[in-house]
Each structure stands twice: as structure tokens, then as C-alpha cells.
Amino acid sequence: MKxxxxxxxxxxxxxxxxxxxxxxxxxxxxLPGEGEVVQTPVLCNVCFWRCAGTVSxxxxxxxxxxxxxxxxxxxxxxxxRGDAGLGMYTDPDRLKQPMLxxxxxxxxxxxxxxxxxxxxxxAEKMNKIKEEHGQDRLCLFSHGSGGNFFxxxxxxxxxxxxxxxxxxxxxxxxxxxxALTYGEGVGSPDRTDMENxxxxxxxxxxxxxxxxxxxxxxxxxxxxxxxxxxxVDPRFSVAAGKSKHWLPIKPGTDIALMLAWMNVLINENLxxxxxxxxxxxxxxxxxxxxxxxxxxxxxxxTGIRPDVIxxxxxxMAMAAPATLVHPGRHVTWYGDDTQRERAIAILTALLGAxxxxxxxxxxxxxxxxxFPLPDPPAPAxxxxxxxxxxxxxxxxxxxxxxxxxxxxxxxxxKGWFVYSSNLGHTIPGVTEKLAxxxxxxxxxxxxxxxxxxxxxxxxxxLPECTYLERLDPMRNSPEREPSLAVSVPAFEPKYDSKPGWxxxxxxxxxxxxxxxxxxxxxxxxxxxQLRQVGSSFEEMRRIGVKKFPRQTPKYFAPGENRSFRTSSxxxxxxxxxxxxxxxxxxxxxxPPPSKPEGEFLHLNYGxxxxxxxxxxxxxxxxxxxxxxxxxxxxxxxxxTFQVSNGxxxxxxxxxxxxxxxxxxxxxxxxxxxxxxxxxxxxxxxADLSLANGRGADDxxxxxxxxxxxxxxxxxxxxNFVTLIPEEASA
Ligand code: MGD
Ligand code: SF4
Numbered sequence: 001m002k003x004x005x006x007x008x009x010x011x012x013x014x015x016x017x018x019x020x021x022x023x024x025x026x027x028x029x030x031l032p033g034e035g036e037v038v039q040t041p042v043l044c045n046v047c048f049w050r051c052a053g054t055v056s057x058x059x060x061x062x063x064x065x066x067x068x069x070x071x072x073x074x075x076x077x078x079x080x081r082g083d084a085g086l087g088m089y090t091d092p093d094r095l096k097q098p099m100l101x102x103x104x105x106x107x108x109x110x111x112x113x114x115x116x117x118x119x120x121x122x123a124e125k126m127n128k129i130k131e132e133h134g135q136d137r138l139c140l141f142s143h144g145s146g147g148n149f150f151x152x153x154x155x156x157x158x159x160x161x162x163x164x165x166x167x168x169x170x171x172x173x174x175x176x177x178x179a180l181t182y183g184e185g186v187g188s189p190d191r192t193d194m195e196n197x198x199x200x201x202x203x204x205x206x207x208x209x210x211x212x213x214x215x216x217x218x219x220x221x222x223x224x225x226x227x228x229x230x231x232v233d234p235r236f237s238v239a240a241g242k243s244k245h246w247l248p249i250k251p252g253t254d255i256a257l258m259l260a261w262m263n264v265l266i267n268e269n270l271x272x273x274x275x276x277x278x279x280x281x282x283x284x285x286x287x288x289x290x291x292x293x294x295x296x297x298x299x300x301x302t303g304i305r306p307d308v309i310x311x312x313x314x315x316m317a318m319a320a321p322a323t324l325v326h327p328g329r330h331v332t333w334y335g336d337d338t339q340r341e342r343a344i345a346i347l348t349a350l351l352g353a354x355x356x357x358x359x360x361x362x363x364x365x366x367x368x369x370x371f372p373l374p375d376p377p378a379p380a381x382x383x384x385x386x387x388x389x390x391x392x393x394x395x396x397x398x399x400x401x402x403x404x405x406x407x408x409x410x411x412x413x414k415g416w417f418v419y420s421s422n423l424g425h426t427i428p429g430v431t432e433k434l435a436x437x438x439x440x441x442x443x444x445x446x447x448x449x450x451x452x453x454x455x456x457x458x459x460x461x462l463p464e465c466t467y468l469e470r471l472d473p474m475r476n477s478p479e480r481e482p483s484l485a486v487s488v489p490a491f492e493p494k495y496d497s498k499p500g501w502x503x504x505x506x507x508x509x510x511x512x513x514x515x516x517x518x519x520x521x522x523x524x525x526x527x528x529q530l531r532q533v534g535s536s537f538e539e540m541r542r543i544g545v546k547k548f549p550r551q552t553p554k555y556f557a558p559g560e561n562r563s564f565r566t567s568s569x570x571x572x573x574x575x576x577x578x579x580x581x582x583x584x585x586x587x588x589x590x591p592p593p594s595k596p597e598g599e600f601l602h603l604n605y606g607x608x609x610x611x612x613x614x615x616x617x618x619x620x621x622x623x624x625x626x627x628x629x630x631x632x633x634x635x636x637x638x639x640t641f642q643v644s645n646g647x648x649x650x651x652x653x654x655x656x657x658x659x660x661x662x663x664x665x666x667x668x669x670x671x672x673x674x675x676x677x678x679x680x681x682x683x684x685x686a687d688l689s690l691a692n693g694r695g696a697d698d699x700x701x702x703x704x705x706x707x708x709x710x711x712x713x714x715x716x717x718x719n720f721v722t723l724i725p726e727e728a729s730a
Contacts, residue, residue: 003439005108006456007101035059041068041544043475043487045467046081046088046619047612048144048166049073049189049212050475052545053082055468055490062086062468062491070545072479073189073214080610082213084621088466089491093618093689094449095463096495110461115498115506118460123510125443125459126157129414135159136379138415138443139402145473146464147419149504150447154417155376156508156516161383161413163397165426173711174331176393177341180575182354183565186327187363187478194218196358199228199319201312203254203344205328208238210607212329228319230312232257234604235632235676236669245312248671251602252334252592252717253302258343259589260298261313263290265350270317272352278561280349282574282586289586301589320351322358330607334592335706335715342575343587349571355556362555363478366548369532371525374515386412391712393581398712399427400705406437415443419500420464422452425614425680428702428716447503450618451687463497470499471522474529474540482548484533486526486540583710593704593718596654599640600720601633601675603653605698608678617681617691628695629678630665633723636672638664641723648726651675653701653719660684661726662696675721 035058042065044051051074056063065085069076078085098118099110113121129137135158140150143164151162167175175185186192194200195218207219219239223229229243232254240246249257265271266287276283295306316323325347331337345354353359387405388398403423406413416437424434438444438457446458455461464470468490475485493499505517519525527537535546556562563569567577579585595602610626611617631651633641643649645666651659660682670676682697706715 006435007108007110037063038490040488040490041486041541042085042468042490043472043485044074044078044082044085045144045472046085046616047212049214050145050477050485051078051082051213052475052485053078054544057490062089067213068485068544070483070543070547071485072481072483073477075214075217077213077217079211079213079216080625081211081612081616081622084616084619084625085468087619087621088449088616089468089494091450091618091620093451093687094466094495095451095455095461095497097463098496099458099461101459115496118462119506119510122443122445122460122507126415126511129442130158133414134380135377136161136381136383137413138417139163139383139397139406139413140417140419141165141399141402141421141423142417142419143421144419145475146500148473149501150417150419152373152516153504153508153511153513156374156513157511158377158379160376160379161387161397161402163399163402165399165421165423167394167396168398168400168711168713169332169427169716170330172332172394172396172713173337173708174327174329174341176395176711177338178327178345179395180338180393180577181342181345181349181566181572186360189477189479190215190327190329191360191363191478192218192324192326193358193361194324195221196322197222197227197319197324198322198358199230199316199324201230201232201316201323201325202239202243203232203258203326203328204333205326206233206237206239206606207326208242209609210329211609228315230315234602234671234674235606237606245308245315247302247304247308247312250301250303250671251604251674253589255336255340255343255587256293256298256301256589257304257309258340258347259290259293259587260295260309261316261347262286262343262350263293264295264310264313265317265347266290268314270314271350272320275321275352276349279564279571280573281568281570282572285574286346286586293589301591316351319358321353321356323351323353324359325351325353332708332713333715333717335708335718336590337708337713337715338710339584339587346573346587349573354571357555361480362552363480364482364550364552365476365478366482366484366533367551368476368529371529383412388712391710393577393710394712399423400430400714401712403427403430403433403437407433407440409440411440414441415445416441417445417447418454418458419447420449422454422614424453425683425697425699428699428714429705431700447500449497450615451685452614453683453685456685462503463495464500464503465493465497469493469497471501471526474526480554481550483545484530484535484540484548485545486537488541578710581710593706595673595720598722600654600722601637602673602717603651603698603701603719603721604670604674604676604717605679606676608680611678611680614680614683617683617694618688620690623690626678627690628663629681630663631696631723632665632667632670632676634668634670634672634674635666637675638666641725643723643725649723650726651696651701651721652724653703653721655703657701657703658724659696659701660693664723
């Protein structure tokens with residue numbers, strides 16, 4: 001019998017009966033005033049931008065959420081998803097009580113247990129792992145600030161290994177590339193000074209569809225002020241529709257285009273020679289390197305005409321330094337992602353736009369001393385060397401390497417905590433590996449709000465209450481202006497769910513590590529932190545957001561000399577560090593994987609403004625807005641596959657993997673060789689009464705993974721699919 005069978009909660013006798021389905025779940029009433037309205041500050045957790053806002057509750061009933069006007073992340077306006085945050089709270093499918101995997105009559109099922117029983121089980125297993133294998137053999141998969149509480153418990157225990165999909169499946173290569181070039185990353189929120197840009201270049205960055213509230217507002221501001229938009233995308237995205245130039249590039253050839261842009265900027269003397277002379281090293285090597293990469297050469301690779309390449313390079317130079325070549329966010333595409341991001345960083349330097357108005361500004365947050373905690377135990381081994389020693393440049397945990405290191409009898413990791421991350425829908429190509437790891441691990445704890453796929457692998461499911469029902473870590477993000485923001489519960493936790501801080505503290509106490517949480521309520525720690533900077537929890541729960549004056553300038557001063565945090569102290573156009581590790585020190589173009597024999601389309605995916613990854617598909621309000629995804633194909637492809645608009649098809653990838661049925665959208669807004677679909681759909685779980693079976697999952701179709709040799713991230717865009725009209729599929 002399997003050690004862990006995949007279990008769906010609805011198949012579990014004794015699981016709480018599901019509440020009847022309501023679509024909106026909260027009071028739809030336009031005007032206040034009938035009862036007592038209580039307002040509470042909140043940090044939206046529907047995506048990780050963490051906009052600050054206010055929840056209004058009338059007579060104990062949810063009424064509305066809106067942005068806080070003092071907040072730079074939202075400027076008083078929430079996006080569609082943030083507005084629908086109450087749906088996360090009211091979703092009747094939420095996890096309702098702790099559950100433990102038990103075997104009865106030869107069958108595995110989840111049994112509802114008390115919190116005490118769940119904690120005792122976890123502590124016993126953790127102590128056993130420590131005894132048999134060492135204290136450092138647990139790890140944390142986490143997405144979101146609440147994961148910090150579990151990170152603290154595991155650090156205290158002696159297991160500091162931690163990974164988030166926001167590195168190897170998202171912006172990891174970008175942070176590595178900019179750190180190699182400038183000595184520091186782009187950070188989050190991205191330090192893009194778009195409201196002051198005179199030219200914005202978007203390379204596959206579909207702003208407006210990929211919706212980070214404050215960032216999109218600054219981009220719209222630039223559009224309003226007439227900035228020149230250049231969008232490079234195989235698809236006519238929303239951003240392309242607002243652009244002066246749409247470059248429908250052949251997928252996977254962006255480095256070729258950027259090498260040609262560098263060629264034009266350098267050979268036509270359009271680059272910022274003073275800036276380069278003052279701040280950069282390696283210009284001569286770069287100049288020699290780009291000579292063969294003429295616009296004529298790039299035309300053959302990219303399909304973009306040489307005159308368009310020249311014109312766009314000149315327009316970028318004309319607006320410089322207020323030209324932002326946007327760094328993108330989800331940048332794990334073809335496995336050459338660090339090099340593509342290096343090309344963006346180098347172009348930025350040629351335009352003199354790093355540290356300059358309209359380019360990239362200098363971020364600043366509020367300087368707060370760390371809350372005093374005990375010293376963690378000295379690690380017996382170094383998890384970085386053990387788990388991802390083949391990627392020495394990677395600054396963060398690489399999630400797929402963590403999974404590999406959990407498979408087999410001699411696996412390094414013996415226990416997992418998974419906080420707010422649905423690994424099977426998130427990390428490509430892991431379906432089988434997740435099943436294998438779940439056979440080999442001694443403990444698998446999932447902390448979640450919803451019964452998404454990852455819960456099926458758990459030994460213990462711990463239901464966290466939603467962000468509207470708990471205190472979360474304070475927000476102190478690096479920004480244009482430093483500010484602090486807090487999130488305070490607007491409601492009592494529903495069912496038997498609990499806040500993350502409480503759960504992590506209870507586990508620590510069971511392990512005799514209670515001095516890592518030296519308070520009764522997390523507000524005490526927040527109050528301590530706030531008092532270090534002249535505020536208090538009491539003040540912040542009234543105002544939600546507090547701004548602080550900048551201590552350093554936002555841009556480089558004219559003629560200022562400065563040292564960068566690279567090994568040479570310069571902006572490194574040529575990277576000696578990459579050369580030392582055996583990588584190309586300057587970006588080199590490698591053609592993307594070619595199309596297999598037969599009728600295949602390049603699989604391209606992205607975001608939809610109504611949803612965040614897979615986490616919102618079951619949200620009743622957002623489901624109403626967008627219940628399923630569609631696949632965009634060009635009329636030429638529609639005729640090749642003999643399908644029409646609205647028809648259901650299944651997608652089959654080059655390795656024979658088939659998707660759920662999904663509707664076709666025939667449109668000229670995409671290249672004939674490509675298909676586009678929104679990421680996050682295609683959940684197959686009866687526990688999700690709305691999301692189950694709706695739309696197709698792009699992740700399942702991503703079986704060819706192009707690992708970036710520098711960052712270790714998973715390039716996902718080298719896959720191809722064919723279309724099977726629904727009635728013809730097996
Ligand atoms: P989600 O899918 O949004 O994020 O991937 P993940 O980190 O997995 O959510 C995962 C889980 O979080 C869900 O089970 C949800 O119920 C739970 N959750 C939601 N709110 C809470 C909460 O308050 N507390 C707790 N404990 N749990 C909560 C995102 C990752 O996916 C990222 S960052 C990127 S950029 C990548 N995007 C991407 C893509 O575009 N395409 C493809 N094919 N793959 C991708 N993978 C990556
Ligand atoms: Fe919430 Fe939207 Fe802000 Fe994300 S961008 S935190 S979903 S309001």
C-alpha cells in the first residue's frame with residue numbers, strides 16, 4: 001500500500017458538510033448608514049503586491065473593501081481582485097478544521113482532529129526526524145508574508161532551508177542578472193519609475209493583464225502623458241494596444257533583438273557615453289561582442305524588420321535617460337533567462353537609465369531594528385551545498401531542487417511544511433515527483449485556506465484563516481517613499497481556522513522553542529517594532545499606513561561618483577563572475593527549441609486581470625467574472641486545426657500530455673505559430689465546487705523544462721501543443 005495516497009477532502013467520511021453555494025457571499029448594498037460601521041486597516045493578500053486598504057463591516061456583516069489613499073501600492077484604489085477579497089473569506093469550500101491522514105480498513109482518509117492532536121502529531125514527527133536524521137532535515141515551501149512565522153519555527157528547530165516559487169518560477173533570473181550587473185536586484189515592488197518615463201519598452205511584460213495595482217497606475221500615467229510605448233510580444237496584448245510600436249517577435253528570440261538594439265546604440269553613438277565612462281566596466285568587450293549582431297542578422301532570428309529595430313533603438317535613445325526597459329516579473333521562459341535579463345540590464349546602462357528619473361529609481365524602506373530573538377542552532381550541514389550546490393550563483397532556494405532532494409531513502413529532506421503554495425500547479429513537471437516525494441517523506445504539513453491540490457498529499461492539513469481574519473506581518477517594502485502598513489483582523493476567524501502566527505507559535509511551544517515567540521499576541525511584537533520608529537500598534541490600527549521621509553536621494557545626482565555593490569564597484573557590462581563560473585560573460589543568443597514534426601503551436605501563457613495564479617479561481621466573485629480560460633489562436637491556426645470560435649478542444653503537448661477541455665478564442669491578436677492561455681485554471685478537485693474542471697491547466701502541459709544554468713530557474717516556454725477538437729478526443 002502507498003505510504004500516502006492522494007486524498008480529496010470530499011471523499012473523506014466525517015469531513016464537515018459543505019455549506020450551500022452562494023455566489024457573492026457578502027451583502028450587495030450600495031449605501032452605508034443603516035447600522036454601525038466599523039473600519040479596519042488591511043493589507044490585501046489576493047496577490048503579493050500587498051495593497052493597503054480598509055475593510056468596512058456593518059453590524060458585524062462584511063460590506064466593502066477599498067484602497068487607502070495614503071498608500072503608494074494602491075493610491076486609494078484596489079484592483080478587481082482586491083475588491084473581491086471578501087470572496088476569499090466567504091468561500092464555502094474553505095478548509096474548516098485541522099485534518100490528519102489516517103488509514104482505516106486499508107483506506108486512507110483525512111480525519112478531523114483538534115488543534116492539540118494536530119500539533120502533538122507534528123511535534124512528535126519533527127523530533128523523530130531530528131533524532132534519526134538531524135535537526136536540519138525539514139524545509140519550508142512558502143509564498144506570502146505569513147510564511148515568515150513558519151520560517152521562524154523551523155529556523156529555531158535548526159532547519160533554515162526555505163524556498164518560494166517567486167524565485168525559481170518567477171523573478172529569480174531577473175534578480176540574479178541585475179545583481180550581477182548593478183550589485184543589487186530590482187526588488188519588489190519593482191523600482192520602475194514609469195510615471196516619469198518618456199519611453200517604456202515592455203519585453204513580454206503584459207502590464208494591465210498582469211496586474212500589480214500601483215505599477216499599472218504608474219504605467220497608465222505614462223500612457224496618459226504620451227510616453228512612447230514599445231511592446232515586444234508574440235501576442236497583441238493590452239499593452240501592445242497602447243503602444244506606438246508592437247513588435248510581434250518570434251517566441252524565444254528576445255536576446256537577438258536586444259543585441260541588435262545594443263549594436264545600433266553603440267555604432268550610432270546613441271548611448272550615454274558619460275554615464276558609461278563614469279560608472280561602467282567592460283564597455284570595450286561589449287562593443288566588440290555586439291558587432292556581428294546587426295539588425296539585418298536579428299531580422300533572420302526574430303522576424304522584426306531591420307528598419308523597425310533601428311527606429312525603436314533611436315526612439316529609446318531620444319527619450320533617455322527617461323527610458324525604462326522594463327525588467328518583467330515572471331521571467332522564467334527559455335532557460336536563457338538570466339542572460340536575457342542581463343541584456344535588459346545592459347541596455348538600461350547604455351541608456352544611462354539606472355538611478356535616473358524615468359528609468360530605475362533608488363528604493364528606500366523604513367529602517368527598523370530586528371525584533372530580538374534567540375540565536376538559532378548552528379546548522380550541522382549547509383543545505384545550499386547539499387541541495388543546490390550546482391547553482392552557486394543562486395541566492396535563494398530553488399523549489400524543484402528541494403523536491404528532488406526529498407526523493408529516495410537517502411534523501412536530504414525528510415519533512416516539509418508547505419505554506420500557501422499549490423506546488424503541483426506551480427512548479428512545472430512535478431506531478432510524478434510530488435507523488436514520489438510524498439512516499440518518501442516522514443512528515444508533510446500543509447497550511448492553507450482552501451483545499452487546492454497540494455492538500456491531497458498532506459499528513460496534516462492546518463486551516464489558516466484568511467487575511468481578513470488575522471494579523472499579518474507589517475509591510476515595510478522598499479519604495480519611492482518609505483512607509484509602514486499593517487493588517488488587522490476585520491472578522492473573527494470562521495470555522496476552526498486560526499492565524500498563521502498562532503499556528504507557528506503553538507508548534508514552536510510543543511518543541512520547547514516558545515522563546516522564539518515571546519508574547520501572547522503577535523500585536524505585541526508589532527507594537528515593539530513600531531515604537532522603535534516613533535509609532536505604535538494603536539496608532540497604526542487607526543491609520544493603516546504611515547509615511548516616513550526619505551533619508552537618501554531617489555536618483556543619482558548629476559556628475560555624482562558612486563560605487564556599486566559588484567566586485568569591481570562598477571556597473572559590470574562584462575561579468576567576470578559569470579566568466580569565472582564558466583558562463584558567458586556577455587549575453588549570447590541561443591535559438592529556442594524548434595517545433596516538433598506535425599501541426600504544433602508554441603505554448604504561450606500569461607495572466608488574466610481577474611485572477612492571481614490558481615489561488616482565486618474558486619473565489620465566488622472572481623469566478624463570476626472569469627470562470628474559465630480560453631485558448632487564443634490565429635484564424636490560420638483555426639483553419640489548420642479545423643476549429644471555430646467558442647468550440648471546446650483539448651490540448652496535447654509534444655510529450656502526449658492532454659489537458660481538460662477548453663474553449664477556443666479565434667483572434668488575429670496572436671501570431672499564427674503560437675497559442676495563448678491564462679495560467680491558473682484546470683483544477684481537478686471535487687473539493688472546489690466552482691473551479692473544479694473549469695478551463696485548462698497550462699502547468700500540466702509544461703513537461704519540457706529548460707533549466708537556467710545560472711539561476712537554476714525553470715524555463716517553461718519551450719513547449720508545443722496540438723489541438724484536438726473535443727468530440728474527437730479520446
Ligand atoms: P498560488 O497558486 O496563487 O501560488 O504559485 P503559488 O505559490 O502556488 O496559491 C497557492 C495556494 O495558496 C492555494 O492553495 C491557496 O489556497 C493558498 N492560499 C491563498 N491564500 C492563503 C492564505 O492566506 N494563507 C494560506 N496558508 N494559504 C493561502 C505562484 C507561482 O506560480 C508564481 S509566484 C509564479 S510567478 C509562477 N507563475 C506561473 C505562470 O505564469 N505559469 C505557469 N505555468 N506556472 C507558473 N508558476 C508560478
Ligand atoms: Fe490586492 Fe490587487 Fe493590490 Fe494585488 S494588486 S494586493 S490583488 S488590490
